[in-house]
Amino acid sequence: MNPFRPRLLDRLILGAVAGPFLFGILIFTLIFVAGDLLFQAAKLIIERGVSLGVVTRLFFYRLPEVVAMTLPMSSLLATLLGMSSLGGGSELIALKSLGIPFSRVLRPVVGASFLVSLLALAFNETVVPFTTEAADRLMKYEILKNQASAVQEKVFLREEEDGALRRVLYVDQLDAKQGVMRGVMVHEFDRDRLARTLTAERGLWQEGQWWIEDGRVYEVDRDGEVTLLLRFERQRLALNLSPEQLQMSTKRPVDMSAHELWRYIQQSSSVGADLSRLWVMFHLKLGVPWACVIMAVLGAGFGASRQGRRGSGVGFGISVVIVFAYYVVMSMCRALGEAGAIWPSLAGWGPNLLFLAVALFFAWRVDRR
Numbered sequence: 171m172n173p174f175r176p177r178l179l180d181r182l183i184l185g186a187v188a189g190p191f192l193f194g195i196l197i198f199t200l201i202f203v204a205g206d207l208l209f210q211a212a213k214l215i216i217e218r219g220v221s222l223g224v225v226t227r228l229f230f231y232r233l234p235e236v237v238a239m240t241l242p243m244s245s246l247l248a249t250l251l252g253m254s255s256l257g258g259g260s261e262l263i264a265l266k267s268l269g270i271p272f273s274r275v276l277r278p279v280v281g282a283s284f285l286v287s288l289l290a291l292a293f294n295e296t297v298v299p300f301t302t303e304a305a306d307r308l309m310k311y312e313i314l315k316n317q318a319s320a321v322q323e324k325v326f327l328r329e330e331e332d333g334a335l336r337r338v339l340y341v342d343q344l345d346a347k348q349g350v351m352r353g354v355m356v357h358e359f360d361r362d363r364l365a366r367t368l369t370a371e372r373g374l375w376q377e378g379q380w381w382i383e384d385g386r387v388y389e390v391d392r393d394g395e396v397t398l399l400l401r402f403e404r405q406r407l408a409l410n411l412s413p414e415q416l417q418m419s420t421k422r423p424v425d426m427s428a429h430e431l432w433r434y435i436q437q438s439s440s441v442g443a444d445l446s447r448l449w450v451m452f453h454l455k456l457g458v459p460w461a462c463v464i465m466a467v468l469g470a471g472f473g474a475s476r477q478g479r480r481g482s483g484v485g486f487g488i489s490v491v492i493v494f495a496y497y498v499v500m501s502m503c504r505a506l507g508e509a510g511a512i513w514p515s516l517a518g519w520g521p522n523l524l525f526l527a528v529a530l531f532f533a534w535r536v537d538r539r
Contacts, residue, residue, distance in 0.1 A: 179270070180278040182261070187252035187279065194244030195237065197486070202236045224308065231305035234297050241290045242458070242496075245283050246465035247489040253473030262474055272537040276470055283466035290459035295427045302425050326423055326434070327416065335359045338434065339409070341373070346413040349375030354382055356407070364390050366399075373407060380407040423448055428455040446514055450507035453518020454500070461496065464526045468492065471532025496521055 207229055214220040214228075256262050265275060327339040342353025351373030358366040370385030387399045409416070423431060431452045435445055469489070500521040507517025 179265075179274070183252070183256075183275060183278045184282060186256050187248040187282070190251040191244050191248035194247035194489075195240050198240035198243050198247075199233075199236055202239065203233075207232055207236070228305055228308050231301045231308060234293065234301045238290055238293050238298055241286055242461040242465045243489060243493045245286055245462040246469040246492060247486060249279055249283075249466045249469035250473040250489055251486075253470045256474070272471075272474065272533060275474075276467060276533060279466050279470050280463060283463040286466075287460045287462040290462055291456070294455065294459060295429060299425060299427045299430075306425070326426070335362050340434070344413065344416065346416070349413045351380075351382075354385070354407075363392070366390065367396075370407075375413050378412075380409045381405070382407045423451060428452055431455065446510055447508045449514035450504055450517045453507075453515050454504065457518045457522050458500075461522055461525070464522055464529055465492075465496075467533060468525060468529035471529055471534075471536055474536045475532060496525055499524060 211225045211229055214225055215222065253262070262272075262275070266272070326341075328335065329337040329339070336359055338357040338359075340353075340355040340357075341351045344351050352371070354368075354370040354373045356368040357364055358368070367388045367390065368382075368385060369388075370382035372384065373380050373382045375381075381404055383404045385405070386401050389397045389399050391397070423434070426434070431448060435448050435452060469492075472488070472492075503512065503517040503520045506512045507514045512520070
């Protein structure tokens with residue numbers, strides 16, 4: 171008869187990984203902070219004379235994004251160290267002798283990491299976009315004193331009137347100093363319904379107003395049918411923002427939440443624009459949080475196979491190597507997806523699928539021993 175009740179077993183497993191998980195969040199956050207944020211803060215104080223109060227605000231605005239990045243790494247470290255500890259203390263051997271398979275041991279790990287993934291996804295959809303935008307505004311208005319860089323890519327601007335979406339402007343590239351836009355797309359809405367889309371090869375800031383050239387105007391009816399209304403060589407764009415103001419007022423797709431990206435992609439797809447980059451970004455924003463589950467299973471299988479033969483320092487080093495490999499694969503898939511060599515969905519979810527296969531292999535090997 172199995173003396174382990176399910177709740178007792180789950181508490182044993184979760185107790186072994188809870189401490190390393192919190193330790194992982196702390197240590198990985200400190201590494202990112204020491205490697206990037208503190209260096210940036212010191213540079214702002216020394217070179218630009220920025221006050222400590224402003225730098226502190228910038229630090230706390232950037233911190234949520236850093237914490238979100240550490241969750242998959244911490245999940246990996248937690249299960250790797252936790253299972254190594256249980257293996258070293260012979261608990262895993264005892265569980266196996268009682269007929270409890272490793273797949274049952276993984277159950278609380280998967281459940282807990284699933285909740286962490288949901289938390290990471292919600293965090294990335296709500297807190298991170300808000301604090302990232304706040305940090306960008308702080309940099310532009312209080313630290314850089316509105317002195318923007320020359321060229322900005324992927325400019326995105328929403329205009330609302332009385333709470334209703336009126337217009338969306340997307341610019342592939344904006345050169346604020348030269349007053350030039352390239353790859354212009356404007357969506358106009360009627361009661362939140364896409365009614366018209368305008369595309370132009372370029373836009374020019376001349377005599378205090380924007381002019382767009384070499385473009386087309388499409389009409390979208392209530393059934394979603396798109397009709398080409400006209401082509402034009404040059405016409406005025408009703409936009410009461412200078413190049414510098416436009417650069418300050420826009421939100422880049424990389425800073426959007428997955429929900430915002432989805433809405434923008436749906437609005438843009440009706441005119442057949444190339445949205446590969448946005449689709450890849452959308453799938454990455456959804457896929458990366460679920461790496462918490464995959465890393466947890468991978469760490470559990472790898473940690474159980476080590477049987478506690480090495481210390482936590484080695485476990486930390488192994489975690490860093492695995493996470494580094496994950497991000498290398500993710501970068502390669504992203505580049506291939508943006509180039510159109512693979513599907514955007516595969517670019518976003520491919521790293522997860524690959525590392526899930528590796529994780530299941532390690533778990534299967536532990537069960538077979």
